[in-house]
Amino acid sequence: MNLKLAGALAAAALTLPASALADEGMWTFDAFPAARVEQSLGVRIDQKWLDRIQAASVRLTSGCSASLVSPDGLVLTNHHCVVDCAQNLSSGGSDYVKNSFLARIRAEERTCPGVQAEILLSITDVSADIAKATSGLSGDDFNKARNAAYSRLESEGCGKDPQTRCQVISFYRGGQHKLYRYRKYSDVRLVFAPEISAAFFGGDPDNFNFPRYALDVSFLRLYENGKAVRTPQHLTWKARAPLPGEATFVSGNPSSTDRLLTxxxxxxxxxxxxxxxxxxxxxxxxxxxxxxxxxxxxxxxxxxxxxxxxxxxxxxxxxxxxxxxxxxxxxxxxxxxxxxxxxxxxxxxxxxxxxxxxxxxxxxxxxxxxxxxxxxxxxxxxxxSELFDYAQILVRAARERTLPSSERLPAFADARLPL
Structure with a gap:
């Protein structure tokens, strides 16, 4: 699958009362099995709840998941999702990875170079469009027709709106295709990142263990036109810990499970x-x-x-x-x-x-x-090497942009170039 990250719901960052039954699953926002979850866990998830969680879920350009946690664009994520930003803002005299970063006032919040945030606005099933465009084709002809359809659908979905980005995502090894439409924010600023000794306490041997006694948390803020973004749809802090048997949901952008490999x-x-x-x-x-x-x-x-x-x-x-x-x-x-x-x-x-x-x-x-x-x-x-990656992208982009958008590799179609 070319992208498996966008807008998937492994579950959402809050807890709800439920019977003490073990269950797990991963679903997209438009295909949440509400009836099955209610039957197995005793929790009723309605569309209003899903819409709120979707609006509060953030994807960073690194592929990391994050959540809006204030009405003023404050974003909560893991430390490793901002360590590259902290590293880029550091110098020999100011090591924000080692010693932490804290903006005590808004004016001290610093722009993370190259970081963009996106919030999913809508999901549209375009499987029929892709099936029609590729009918009877195989090999290179199939790939070219599919990529051309991707480019057309992405351009039609977002037009020339600079604040949105559209992307067709393939699911189930091409069994489904859906157009994801995002609201994008290009001004993302670092608010807080703890020192790495606290964020990565226990070091490499302890990582991936649970529970892990580390301050693996950081904060960013979304800005637009020089001002913090208003985000009325956000998650709120709950001081108490989850109770045994309580249904817990986490929203995010997981990668593929590879369950379909032969x-x-x-x-x-x-x-x-x-x-x-x-x-x-x-x-x-x-x-x-x-x-x-x-x-x-x-x-x-x-x-x-x-x-x-x-x-x-x-x-x-x-x-x-x-x-x-x-x-x-x-x-x-x-x-x-x-x-x-x-x-x-x-x-x-x-x-x-x-x-x-x-x-x-x-x-x-x-x-x-x-x-x-x-x-x-x-x-x-x-x-x-990041520099090698940039060089490879620039060289490839120069070549691809000599072609019509519909004939380029999907990553270089007009709709995706701003990213």
């Missing part, structure tokens, strides 16, 4: 993609640690990059361990066999979709042949 794709992840990536992350981690030992300024420079590498290494180490578990892979094989049997039992369905599992399995050889080249020249090119 066994063949999981084996490629296990045997090729994850091992190569982890080997390189381990090497980069070691180099960053050595660089940070040179002096205080080197340690300051390396802090943000080291944090990101260590986070990724731990998350993907867990994935790698799971995929090396025979019990998990055996369970996935059983599930896949059951699904294939259900398809085979429906001749009309089997005729319509063919045998995608065999096709995907055959494509794994192509993946193996191209993966390392693709990783080194595209996916992980530049070794996490």
């Amino acid at each position: 066994v063949a794709q999981l084996e490629t992840q296990r045997d090729l993609i994850l091992p190569i990536g982890q080997l390189q992350r381990a090497e980069l981690r070691g180099r960053l640690i050595e660089f940070s030992r040179r002096d205080a300024e080197s340690r300051r420079i390396a802090t943000d990059s080291l944090f990101g590498v260590e986070n990724s290494f731990k998350a993907l180490f867990g994935q790698q361990s799971a995929l090396n578990s025979p019990s998990l892979m055996d369970a996935k094989r059983v599930e896949e066999a059951e699904l294939r049997a259900r398809v085979a039992a429906d001749p009309a369905l089997a005729t319509r979709i063919g045998d995608p599992w065999s096709e995907i399995s055959a494509l794994q050889k192509v993946t193996a042949d191209q993966f390392l080249r693709y990783r080194q020249l595209e996916a992980a090119s530049g070794g996490n």
Whole structure:
């Protein structure tokens, strides 16, 4: 999926009374299973509540989730979501990552370079438009037609309004396509970020544990035309802790669960993609640690990059361990066999979709042949260097902008260029 982040509701940042039943799920704002949640948890979620949570949920350009928590544009998020801003505002004489940042008055709030915030306004199902545009096509022709439809729908959805941004997002590996329309804010200012020793207490070994005894919190504020944005729809502070058995909802922008990967794709992840990536992350981690030992300024420079590498290494180490578990892979094989049997039992369905599992399995050889080249020249090119990333975007943008918007890579269509 090209984007899985926008406006998804894993749940919303407040608590509601409920029966003591365990449940979990992840839903988009326009497809919340209210009846099932009420039946299983005893909590009634109506459209008014969903609309308020959607209006109070913020997405940062980093992909981080955040929430509006005051009527004056104050935004609450995690510390790691602002550490790059604090790093960019720092210098050798003022290290806001190490020593914290606090604006005591509005005039002291400082603009975060390159940071943009977005609030989801609406979701429109455009699956029929994409299906019509790509009907009967495959390969490059399919991709070009889909991208052209994306560009057209995004341009039509937002027009020339500089305060909005539109984006078509693919769900279920292309089974659905929805147009997300955002209100965007380009002036985002840092209000508070604690010292990293408090925000990251326990360090790398303690990260991802729960409960974690750290002040992993920071505040930003949205501005427009030099003034703090009025945000009547916001979440409010509740001083008491959640009670045992109380339904808890968190709104945010999660990434894909990868639940739709076939066994063949999981084996490629296990045997090729994850091992190569982890080997390189381990090497980069070691180099960053050595660089940070040179002096205080080197340690300051390396802090943000080291944090990101260590986070990724731990998350993907867990994935790698799971995929090396025979019990998990055996369970996935059983599930896949059951699904294939259900398809085979429906001749009309089997005729319509063919045998995608065999096709995907055959494509794994192509993946193996191209993966390392693709990783080194595209996916992980530049070794996490922001400057390399900027250079790559600028060079690619110059080339893409010589083409009509409908023929460009989706990220460089006219509707997306302001981002």
